Amino acid sequence: MTGLRERKKQRTRDALVRAAHELFVEQGYETTTVDEIVAAVDVSQRTFFRYFSSKEEVAFSLQRLVSERFLEAVRQRPPGGSPVEVLRSTLVETWGSIGEAIEEIAPIQLYMRMWQIIETTPSLIAVHLRHSMEMEEQLAAEVARREGLDLDDDPRPRVLVAAFSGVMRAAIRSWSGGEDISVSAARQAVESYVAQLGPALSQDWSTGGTSPSHVVSAAALTARPPGTPSSN
Amino acid sequence: MTGLRERKKQRTRDALVRAAHELFVEQGYETTTVDEIVAAVDVSQRTFFRYFSSKEEVAFSLQRLVSERFLEAVRQRPPGGSPVEVLRSTLVETWGSIGEAIEEIAPIQLYMRMWQIIETTPSLIAVHLRHSMEMEEQLAAEVARREGLDLDDDPRPRVLVAAFSGVMRAAIRSWSGGEDISVSAARQAVESYVAQLGPALSQDWSTGGTSPSHVVSAAALTARPPGTPSSN
DNA sequence: TGTCAATTGTCAGCGACTGTCACTAGCCTC
DNA sequence: GAGGCTAGTGACAGTCGCTGACAATTGACA
Known part of the structure; x- marks a missing residue:
């Protein structure tokens, strides 16, 4: 005690x-x-x-809490499964407990609304991007450790994590710019975006577009999932 | 006059x-x-x-000059050619004239050294990332215009530009962390990184790695080009 | 040359942030 | 349970980034 x-x-x-x-x-x-x-x-x-x-630090204190919890959850994860799937399932499974951790400090609605403030305040956007970068680096290190890779030789962990975190940012941005800023809407946005990550990278998306076929798999990374309102 | x-x-x-x-x-x-x-x-x-x-603004004034010149050069570019190639060749061809524009204000060595300061100062890293984001948005709009696409419907311009600008950032980071901070070293780093972008996306990179085949093409985006010293 | 407008300097003040030092209040020992 | 130890707090003075207001200056132009 x-x-x-x-x-x-x-x-x-x-x-x-x-x-x-x-x-x-x-x-x-x-x-x-x-x-x-x-x-x-x-x-x-x-x-x-x-x-x-x-x-600035107090403005990001809850975000930091979430990042740390998520990172810790990934670290605790037993070996096995593809890296993307590990990240995705960790996200889905820890969502609830992380929400509870937030509630112990402040109403979760406050946390949700704070995202809107961050995404609309230039100086906070900048700091948020830097935090994301730092988070990516740590996640990449963890992915490399799990897979037994050397981060200096193999760029794949960083790339995977960059893609994952890019998708997360896109989901949050889309959600925070929309009408429904409820927790469930956030969860739905994030999960549906992330769910697209794996398929989008493995499928062939070149179904008669005007673009060269070599960019389409990456293109799907930021595509709006069906049914999500456009937010600009 | x-x-x-x-x-x-x-x-x-x-x-x-x-x-x-x-x-x-x-x-x-x-x-x-x-x-x-x-x-x-x-x-x-x-x-x-x-x-x-x-x-902060004065610290980024030369960077801003460069961004504006580059964006303007892309805008002036006659139609034709794939978007990646347009960006790459614009970069190569405007390098010299942009350098001259800098020299009119300050010795270019100062500009080069300023990059190191930016990359090692947390608050400046944050601002730099935000600037990159803004630049990406404008470049994406221009790419969309050139290709006759709607940015709201087609995510490919943004993705292409994100990849391009990610590679640029990686190149600059690698160069600014290295020994040789000369102009020619910077040019070499940037051009060799960018030159990999096209091939890396079209080639098949799954030559017996431990990773699932669907991430390897993206992985090549941040791979170190041969002969470039590792900089961490 | 005199008028007008743009540019600059001065000054007063706000807000973020830091160093210092005295003070208070948990903690631990006897 | 009294008393010393120390972590944590408040008060204060000061620096630095940045802004508004107004007066002084200086190029532009009739």
């Missing part, structure tokens, strides 16, 4: 995350000041910066 | 860019203050922020 000191720290940290998310969602990221966040939790600004190295 | 006022503006702008690049390269981006930059050019800080909306 953890001590009182520890629990107190966790509480203030969670409170800061929750307050920050509420304010960001309510009035936007740029227009929310750190002073407003700490006022809502009633701690000093100095304390805020002891928990988070920047205002 | 442009008036004196106009020329004076151009001079101070170029001087700011040059001074900023010199300082960034010499002592790092974060540790260089805007006050140092304006002191080197002897203008007020307010003037700096009239030319550049942020410290």
